[in-house]
Amino acid sequence: MTAAKRPGGLRFLGYAASVLVVLGLWQYLSSRAIIPLLFPSPLSTLRVGLTLAGKGQLQADLWASLWRILAGFALGSAAGVTLGVLMGASRHVRWLIEPYMNFLRFLPALAWIPAVMLWMGTGESAKIALLAYTTVFVVALNTMAGVARVPRNQVRAARSFGAARRQIFFLVTIPATVGYMLTGMRLAMGNCFMTVVAAELVASDSGLGYLIFSSRQWMQTELAFVGIFLLGLLGLIADHVFRTTSSWLLWRYESAPLGRPTR
Amino acid sequence: MTYISFRGIDFRYGPRSPLIIRGLDLELRRGELFMLVGPSGCGKTTVLNILAGFEEPSAGEVLVDGQSVRGPQRDRIVIFQEPDSLYPWLTALENVEFPLRVLGVARSDRRARAEEALRLVGLQGHEGKHPSHLSGGMKQRVQIARALVLDAPILLMDEPFGSLDAQTRIILQDELAQIAERTQRTILFITHDIHEAIFLADRIGVMTAGPESALKKIVDVELPRPRTRGSAAFGELYEHVHQILSEEVRRVLRREDSLL
Numbered sequence: 001m002t003a004a005k006r007p008g009g010l011r012f013l014g015y016a017a018s019v020l021v022v023l024g025l026w027q028y029l030s031s032r033a034i035i036p037l038l039f040p041s042p043l044s045t046l047r048v049g050l051t052l053a054g055k056g057q058l059q060a061d062l063w064a065s066l067w068r069i070l071a072g073f074a075l076g077s078a079a080g081v082t083l084g085v086l087m088g089a090s091r092h093v094r095w096l097i098e099p100y101m102n103f104l105r106f107l108p109a110l111a112w113i114p115a116v117m118l119w120m121g122t123g124e125s126a127k128i129a130l131l132a133y134t135t136v137f138v139v140a141l142n143t144m145a146g147v148a149r150v151p152r153n154q155v156r157a158a159r160s161f162g163a164a165r166r167q168i169f170f171l172v173t174i175p176a177t178v179g180y181m182l183t184g185m186r187l188a189m190g191n192c193f194m195t196v197v198a199a200e201l202v203a204s205d206s207g208l209g210y211l212i213f214s215s216r217q218w219m220q221t222e223l224a225f226v227g228i229f230l231l232g233l234l235g236l237i238a239d240h241v242f243r244t245t246s247s248w249l250l251w252r253y254e255s256a257p258l259g260r261p262t263r
Numbered sequence: 264m265t266y267i268s269f270r271g272i273d274f275r276y277g278p279r280s281p282l283i284i285r286g287l288d289l290e291l292r293r294g295e296l297f298m299l300v301g302p303s304g305c306g307k308t309t310v311l312n313i314l315a316g317f318e319e320p321s322a323g324e325v326l327v328d329g330q331s332v333r334g335p336q337r338d339r340i341v342i343f344q345e346p347d348s349l350y351p352w353l354t355a356l357e358n359v360e361f362p363l364r365v366l367g368v369a370r371s372d373r374r375a376r377a378e379e380a381l382r383l384v385g386l387q388g389h390e391g392k393h394p395s396h397l398s399g400g401m402k403q404r405v406q407i408a409r410a411l412v413l414d415a416p417i418l419l420m421d422e423p424f425g426s427l428d429a430q431t432r433i434i435l436q437d438e439l440a441q442i443a444e445r446t447q448r449t450i451l452f453i454t455h456d457i458h459e460a461i462f463l464a465d466r467i468g469v470m471t472a473g474p475e476s477a478l479k480k481i482v483d484v485e486l487p488r489p490r491t492r493g494s495a496a497f498g499e500l501y502e503h504v505h506q507i508l509s510e511e512v513r514r515v516l517r518r519e520d521s522l523l
Binding site for chain 1 (some may be wrong): 266315316317335336339342343346352361362365366393
C-alpha cells in the first residue's frame with residue numbers, strides 16, 4: 001500500500017496541500033499589497049525569523065513564553081483539579097466556592113493585569129499568576145462536572161464491597177474523573193496561549209508577546225508575523241504533546257479504553 | 264430456616280412523596296434462590312435496594328441473620344441490571360480483584376482468587392480485557408465473578424440478564440443455576456420474566472401493582488433440577504404465575520387508561 005493510499009498518508013498529504021495553498025495565497029496577496037511593509041510575504045517573514053534565530057533571540061523569546069505557559073498551566077491545573085474535586089465531592093465546599101468561581105470566571109486575565117502588576121510587580125511571578133488564573137476555572141469546572149457524573153452504580157458497588165469513603169474517593173471517584181480533568185486542561189491550555197501574549201504585551205521585555213508588541217516600535221511587521229506564527233505553532237505542538245502524553249500515560253481512564261497504545 | 268426478614272416495610276422517597284411500598288413482609292431462607300416478580304414500577308428494585316442498604320425503609324426493618332440492616336455490607340453483593348457498575352479503567356481481572364483490594368488482600372492472593380472466580384463464570388482467557396471490549400453477557404459474568412470472589416453469602420441480582428439477547432440470557436440462566444447449586448448462596452433475584460423465574464427459583468414472590476405495593480403471593484417451585492424449560496409441569500406453573508401476575512398488570516393498565 002503506498003503512502004497516499006494509507007489513511008494517515010492521505011491525511012498528511014491533505015494537510016500539506018492546505019499549508020501550501022495558504023502560503024501561496026499569502027505570498028500572492030503580499031506581492032499585490034499597496035504598502036508591502038504592512039503585509040510582509042512569507043519569504044520575508046522567514047528571512048527575519050532566521051536572522052533572529054541566528055542571533056539566538058528567537059529561541060530566548062520562545063523559551064521565555066513556553067516556560068511561563070508551562071509554569072502557569074501546571075499551577076492552575078493543580079489548583080483547578082484540587083478545587084474541582086473538593087467542590088464535586090462536598091456540597092459544603094461547593095456552596096462556599098461556587099459563587100466566587102462563577103463571578104471570577106467571566107473576568108478575563110487581561111482585566112487583572114493592572115492590579116496584578118501593582119501587587120506583584122512586572123516580574124515572572126505576576127505573569128505566571130495570570131496564566132494560572134486563566135487555567136484554574138476551566139479545569140475546576142470540568143473536574144467538578146466529572147465528579148458529579150461518576151455512575152451511581154460504581155459508587156454503590158464499592159460501598160457494598162465495604163469500601164470506606166476514602167477508598168471510594170481514591171479508587172472510584174478520582175479515576176472516573178480523569179477524562180474530565182484532561183478535557184479541562186486541554187481547553188485551559190488554549191486560554192494560556194491567549195493570556196501569555198496579553199501579559200507579555202503589557203509587562204515584559206521577553207517572550208513572543210513582547211516580540212509581537214515590539215514590532216510596532218520598529219515598524220517591522222515581519223517581527224509580528226514571526227511571533228504570531230511561532231505562537232500558533234507552539235500551541236499546535238503543545239496540544240499534540242499533551243494529547244499524546246496523556247493518552248499514553250492515562251489511556252486506561254479514557255471513557256472506553258481500547259488497550260495500551262502501541263506507539 | 265429464616266435468614267432474611269422484611270418486617271412491615273413501608274417506603275417512600277421523601278416525607279411528602281407517595282408511599283411506594285406498604286407493609287411488606289417477606290422471609291427468605293438460607294441458601295434459597297428467591298425470585299421477585301411484579302408489574303413495572305411496583306418497587307421490586309426498591310425492595311432489593313433496601314436489603315442492600317442503599318435505601319432506608321420509612322417504616323419497618325430488615326434483618327439479616329437476626330441483625331438489623333444498617334447500610335451496605337460486604338455480606339450482600341449487588342449485581343446490577345446495567346453493567347455500568349464495572350470500572351472501565353480496570354481489566355476484567357482487576358474488576359474482580361477490586362473487592363479484595365478494598366479488603367486489603369495481598370496482590371498475589373487476590374489475583375489467584377479473581378482468576379478462579381473468572382474461571383467459574385467461564386471467562387478464562389478474557390482476564391486482560393477492559394469492559395469496553397466485552398459483550399453484554401461477558402460483562403454480566405464479570406459482575407457475577409466479582410460478587411463470588413468475596414464469598415458473600417447473599418447475592419442481590421437486579422434483572423441482571425434483562426438487557427441481554429434471548430440466547431445469551433438462556434446460557435447465563437443455565438450457568439447461574441449451576442453456580443447457585445454449587446455455592447449455596449442466598450439469592451434475591453428481580454425479574455420481569457416468568458420463564459426465568461420458574462427456571463431458577465426455589466420460590467417466587469409476586470408483588471401487587473404499585474403504588475403502595477406489597478407481596479401478593481409466594482409460589483413454591485418444586486420442579487426437580489436441572490430443569491427443562493419445555494416440560495408440562497413447567498408450563499402449568501408458568502400459567503399459574505402468569506395468572507396471578509396478569510391480574511396486577513391489568514390493574515396497572517386500567518389505571519393508566521383512566522388517566523388518559
